[in-house]
Amino acid sequence: MMMLMARAATTSDVFNAIAEPQRREILALLRTGERPVTELARELGMTQPGASKHLRVLREVGLVRDRRVGKQRLYGLDARGLRSVHEWTGGFERFWNESFDRLDAYVRELKQEGQEE
Amino acid sequence: MMMLMARAATTSDVFNAIAEPQRREILALLRTGERPVTELARELGMTQPGASKHLRVLREVGLVRDRRVGKQRLYGLDARGLRSVHEWTGGFERFWNESFDRLDAYVRELKQEGQEE
DNA sequence: TTGCCATATGCCAATATGGGTATATGATGA
DNA sequence: TCATCATATACCCATATTGGCATATGGCAA
Structure with missing residues (x-):
């Protein structure tokens, strides 16, 4: 089909x-x-x-x-089902808290710490 | 139209x-x-x-x-835009934390405390 | 049963969406 | 300007959605 x-x-x-x-x-x-x-x-x-x-x-x-x-x-x-959505968005919390200009630097740090997400 | x-x-x-x-x-x-x-x-x-x-x-x-x-x-x-979603779902946090059986009782309490949500 | 009230479904119309493929648009360097 | 790489659009197809209206279904009470 x-x-x-x-x-x-x-x-x-x-x-x-x-x-x-x-x-x-x-x-x-x-x-x-x-x-x-x-x-x-x-x-x-x-x-x-x-x-x-x-x-x-x-x-x-x-x-x-x-x-x-x-x-x-x-x-x-x-x-209860909303909890997963709350948690998923929570996984981005540090990104909306970081000053936007510092984001890329932050990302670079993350990359060095542990390779592979 | x-x-x-x-x-x-x-x-x-x-x-x-x-x-x-x-x-x-x-x-x-x-x-x-x-x-x-x-x-x-x-x-x-x-x-x-x-x-x-x-x-x-x-x-x-x-x-x-x-x-x-x-x-x-x-x-x-x-x-940053995910923050609103996080907050919206966060508004339900006490509901998913409450024991399900207690939910209705809880709701009744809320109603008595302050009328009008 | 027979009505009646409450709620769910069926169906149709108008669009929104996603994916695929081909192609347009952009920007770069020779 | 031209060839080329990178990315966005256009189009088409199949399906998902939502809304409105009419109607089926379910549960109660006489």
């Missing part, structure tokens, strides 16, 4: 999940507590189906969990 | 820029020093045009800078 493979992984990756602004809003809002889709959609000004779709993506990557309560379904935050 | 607007912002947002695995690889590699596109492509096993395209995205969101050296163009890291 040899289908041309047009793009890499996607909605199974936390980085991608939080690349969508609205999904970030959802996560931020959920910090203040669980909510049913409807309320969430209302608070963020999106349609219910739209919110449902975003929640599905978030659920698939594990950033939210849901539990039944009567005929409602409450969505809650499970931020 | 009323074009249906099928998707939100995109390649002008750091979150989106780092959603691509290969772009994250590029950033990680650049921590060890500046490089011309060709070398970068070789080290990461991608074609030169492919690497150029990713670098363009990274440059547009400000995560890399480039400078001319002879007929080469060296790309270097400018991690």
Whole structure:
């Protein structure tokens, strides 16, 4: 078949999940507590189906969990997955702290210390 | 005109820029020093045009800078933009540190302390 | 069962994206 | 100016995404 493979992984990756602004809003809002889709959609000004779709993506990557309560379904935050993103960006901390002009010098130092990253 | 607007912002947002695995690889590699596109492509096993395209995205969101050296163009890291991502995810830190079972209780506490997030 | 409320899906339209290959553009040195 | 190396673009293809709307599904209560 040899289908041309047009793009890499996607909605199974936390980085991608939080690349969508609205999904970030959802996560931020959920910090203040669980909510049913409807309320969430209302608070963020999106349609219910739209919110449902975003929640599905978030659920698939594990950033939210849901539990039944009567005929409602409450969505809650499970931020554990954000930790990897925090750590990944943290790996660049010294670079944004270093004065930009000193960056290259710093890099040179690193290279001498231990060869091979 | 009323074009249906099928998707939100995109390649002008750091979150989106780092959603691509290969772009994250590029950033990680650049921590060890500046490089011309060709070398970068070789080290990461991608074609030169492919690497150029990713670098363009990274440059547009400000995560890399480039400078001319002879007929080469060296790309270097400018991690300052990653700081916002680090901080955003950091805003969830207490949630991934809390025992999951205690989360709801914690949220309730927050709500009582200060109304309005 | 039958309604009804809450939420998830299906489908379509409009775009965004990534990758590949060929080619344009830039800069340098003879 | 010309040949050449380095890098960016243009185009095309296949697929991923998002949004809107209509509709299916699920769970409850009479």
